Amino acid sequence: MLFIVVYGMLSLITWSAFAVKLKDLSRDWRNRELQLLCLAISTFAAPFFFATPPVYVRLDALLGQRNIATLIIYTCVAVCLTSFLALLVSWSSTQSKIRLRHRLIVGYAVTTIVAMVTFFFLGTVNDTEHPVDFDVHYASTPYITEFLLTYQCLFTVSMIGLILMCWRYSTMVDRPWLRGGLRVITAGAVTGLGYCLPKAVSLAWDVAGDSPLDSVSSVVAPMFASAAAALFAIGFTMPVWGVGMSTTASWISGYLAFQRRYPLWQAITRAFPEIVLVPPPSSRLELARELSFYQNRQVIEILDGEMRLRPHYDTAISELTRKECTGRRITGIQAEALVEAVQLAAALQAHVVGRELPLRSETDVRESTDGDLAKEATRLVRVAEALLSPVVPAVLARLTATAHDCRTQS
Known part of the structure; x- marks a missing residue:
């Protein structure tokens, strides 16, 4: 037997x-x-x-x-x-x-x-x-x-x-x-x-x-x-x-990354609807069939939105965010993602009210990834996830309070 x-x-x-x-x-x-x-x-x-x-x-x-x-x-x-x-x-x-x-x-x-x-x-x-x-x-x-x-x-x-x-x-x-x-x-x-x-x-x-x-x-x-x-x-x-397993795993990773970046894409394209070249997929099946195309479009449109928000970036926001991260013992890549997320959130708020600020320092400009969409896609996933962190509303609240105090004193 x-x-x-x-x-x-x-x-x-x-x-x-x-x-x-x-x-x-x-x-x-x-x-x-x-x-x-x-x-x-x-x-x-x-x-x-x-x-x-x-x-x-x-x-x-x-x-x-x-x-x-x-x-x-x-x-x-x-x-x-x-x-x-x-x-x-x-x-x-x-x-x-x-x-x-x-x-x-x-x-x-x-x-x-x-x-x-x-x-x-x-x-x-x-x-x-x-x-x-x-x-x-x-x-x-x-x-x-x-x-x-x-x-x-x-x-x-x-x-x-x-x-x-x-x-x-x-x-x-x-x-x-x-x-x-x-x-x-x-x-x-x-x-x-x-x-x-x-x-x-x-x-x-x-x-x-x-x-x-x-x-x-x-x-x-x-x-x-x-x-x-x-x-x-x-x-x-x-x-x-x-190789087939690697291809499948890569596809699954890309699909999940697209979904994780989607809230960030929504926030940016809501502020700048004109940057959307092709409407987002109408169904999961459509996304699955053309995942590579929709991924690239999503990343490019987010990057386009970031460039348009750049005039609203403020060195003070970065410094305040880093202090908040230090207080919460957040370091490394996660802290840098939070800095970018807070800058984006603050810039989106500033864009809504039409307030523009000049760049305060070259340190506020993120290092280039030489146009590598794969690296940008990975970075934007971290930024999109950082937007959901309680650090972002905490820093924005402190910024609002500081602005209010400045107006009161003046």
Whole structure:
């Protein structure tokens, strides 16, 4: 039951990964790297389906040869690992070395598969099906011992090659999701050693005598192979779905930022309706469809409004706001956002009554962001949130009281 559940889940995960990459391949059939990746994932997914005990037995019955499913499974894994290695060579090697290294890898794989097929059919494995304990049951059977050793040698060499190439290449790439995927593959290859090494040791021990590692070989090692398969499926597809996740997260962040800036945009465009080039979206669906456009328009219109309010800025307001922030233990970016928010709120009030003041000091002019709308958009989110702080009405009330005292004294 354990193997049915685990292999069934792994088959589903790896076939799902295959579907993701096949979609990319359908757009670019001539892409050699995508061809290799699809071949690798499909031949890694197939063994878990075939190794599920009920499928294993029925496959043997269909082909009329007991335990032939083991040969099919191990051959698929050999093709898979060869494809993985060839793909990584394409990614990490110079163009002049790719062809030679591909030939060496494919040559070794073909030699191994031919040897495996030869040893398998020279041996005798016809007593009954062994979907779970084939390696243990036939460990000392003539020719099957060689068959298993040949396969485990290929598996071990492939895992070591994946570890070395993936880790080295991950230190060279600058794409975060690709780098992360390569490191996940490295972890998968390390986990894969937990499959092949115990099996190789147990097999060698069985040749010399009875191995005490039979349960490790037939139960524990396949679980390591299952974990490695899951990591491979995740790692090799991570650059695709990872970028998609980043795009989705960026869209959600932009949507929320638009909503958080909206009260600030409303306040400014109410004072200067002429700066609105395009009316705001009439529905959330319209906003979702044209989010980038509406974001840019929102930021540009707020900046336009800020420029028009600049004549109302007052150094005294900044100083008073900073004192209020100090009293409330507000520092850093939050304090600067509050200074801008109070200046905007006071300037909007001054605009309503038509009062204009000259700039008192260059320190009242915010540092330029070199026209970077992304930086401005982030800053304006902070300013919009600062407008909701109790500091703003507190400072405005003090300004009103100070103005009233000045009028009374005069």
